[in-house]
Amino acid sequence: MDIFEKCEKPSLAKELKEKGLYPYFHALESRQDVEVMMEGKRRIMLGSNNYLGLTTNPEVVEAGVKALEKYGTGCSGSRFLNGTLEMHLELEEKLGKFLRKDGIVTWSTGFQSNLGIISSLVGMHDYVICDRENHASIYDGCKLSYGKMLRYKHSDMVDLERVLQKVPETAGCLIVTDGVFSMGGDIAKLPEICALAKKYGARVMVDDAHGLGVLGEGGRGTASHFGLEDQVDIYMGTFSKSLASLGGYMASSPAVAEYVRHTSRPFIFSASIPPANCAVALASLTYLEKHPELPAHLRSLSQYAREGLTGRGLKIRESAANVPTPIIPIYTYETYHTLDVSREIYERGVYVNPTLPPATPEGEALLRTSYMATHTKALLDEAMDIIADVMVKNHE
Ligand SMILES: Cc1ncc(COP(=O)(O)O)c(C=O)c1O
Structure with a gap:
């Protein structure tokens, strides 16, 4: 055929x-x-x-133009080898301070971030649990991992608990949810999700692609909106929406970030965020900080x-x-x-x-x-x- x-x-x-x-x-x-x-x-x-309408903001546009002139058009390689600019490190440090998590890893798109985070952390004997309305990149991250994926009905906490009960006590478990759901615009029930995670010994990851710059104190996102910054283990986010650029990130503890940095294939084997995009994300974040x-x-x-x-x-x-x-x-x-x-x-x-x-x-x-x-x-x-x-x- x-x-x-x-x-x-x-x-x-x-x-x-x-x-x-x-x-x-x-x-x-x-x-x-x-x-x-x-x-x-x-x-x-x-x-x-x-x-936030920052794609046309004069300060943000100027930062992109200047970076293009200073660093040229692209980095030609991965962060791991020849593609790290000091500006990438500056962006990661600034983002870590803003989000109040010390471990930051960046990828060249938000989609790649989900692929890279989930496939790196969810190993052969682990479980990853998804809300049915999670973004496609989360599902693809689950497929790329060697673990077992289970799903619960959209924002249905009874169903989430039913699914959690299926996970053997000996297995690691990550609950992943959109913070603000990309199609429905509704917000994840993070207080209930975090309480269930605690009860069953699972970790929580929130995809805040549509939460950053939108919810929480000064736009810090969904966990901040609920006052649950300490209980959400991993934030994933993207530079392509509120921050008017391209690229994505995870924010976590330094140990988790360091592990992902050395095991995430979409991080290690793909070229880094180009200079202009990196500068635009940095300038947008600076602008957001100045305009809470x-x-x-x-x-x-x-x-x-x-x-x-x-x-x-x-x-x-x-x-x-x-x-x-x-x-x-x-x-x-x-x-x-x-x-x-x-x-x-x-x-x-x-x-x-x-x-x-x-x-x-x-x-x-x-x-x-x-x-x-x-x-x-x-x-x-x-x-x-x-x-x-x-x-x-x-x-x-
Ligand atoms: C919830 C969510 N996660 C991840 C992504 C992927 O982000 P990016 O477009 O920056 O690759 C998107 C983009 O549509 C999204 O809506």
Whole structure:
């Protein structure tokens, strides 16, 4: 059999392209900002993870340009050998101080961080336990490890305990959860998770890709939001969202970080974060430290959007802990309806992300909208009016 046979078969992507409903790979012709030029037209951006709006911040941009000039375009090798800049060490030290954990390891993407952390720590006789709605990179990290992966129903603590009871007392166990869930925008039940971890002798890792810069004291993330910094053993995070760059990290005790540094294959065998990206992450972190009010401002705008959407008759997925995260999914339920409305909203000048099964359960498709600290209320009103007009008036 020809291994390429599957590539020629009919697929949803091919069908959607034929019907003019294909929603992916729209190209930007401008900076990633609150308003963008996309395929020749102005669109209000309600679909990026640029939560603090720092991708266009003059201080941050200048830091990237200067690093490019000073260090050149890339490092050409891994941190382990020829790819460590003093700036990588500076970034790790600053991040450790900010997050109040002394062991920091960085990878070239957030995705790679999850692959690298989990595959390094979860050995042959260990268990890793995942919330069903965890990010794909966590699942792939589990697959790459030699341990056994078990899953519990989304944020269901009874189910988590049932799963924990299956782990032999002699085995090591790591519970991994998104801090803020990337699609649903809800927050992990960390107090309950940490209590169960203590009861069953497990360790806790939180993927804070969407929590850093968003929740907690000065944007320190989900553990800080709950006052559980001492009970969460590992934070994983990314530089690609609030910190406006590319790359990822783990924050833990120095011993755990040192172990991972010497065993994580995606760390040892992949080129380090390029100079401009490293400088941008560093400058964004510095900016966040100088502006601890930004995450609170983002949350108040997110609350404005939550009220604005429901007030316009739209059904949104609530944030479980009632904290207004900047990820607001609007229920559209059915796949083709979701694609239809998202195309119409896009044509009317607003960019949102349609989220379809298998990323959601069947019949629970969504429009994922996300918000930035640099959005104005006027811009949000304009976007919400368009969304409501398409979804409520035209599709009643
Ligand atoms: C929860 C979560 N973890 C990890 C990642 C991967 O991060 P990156 O895009 O920086 O590789 C993402 C990105 O979408 C994410 O949402």
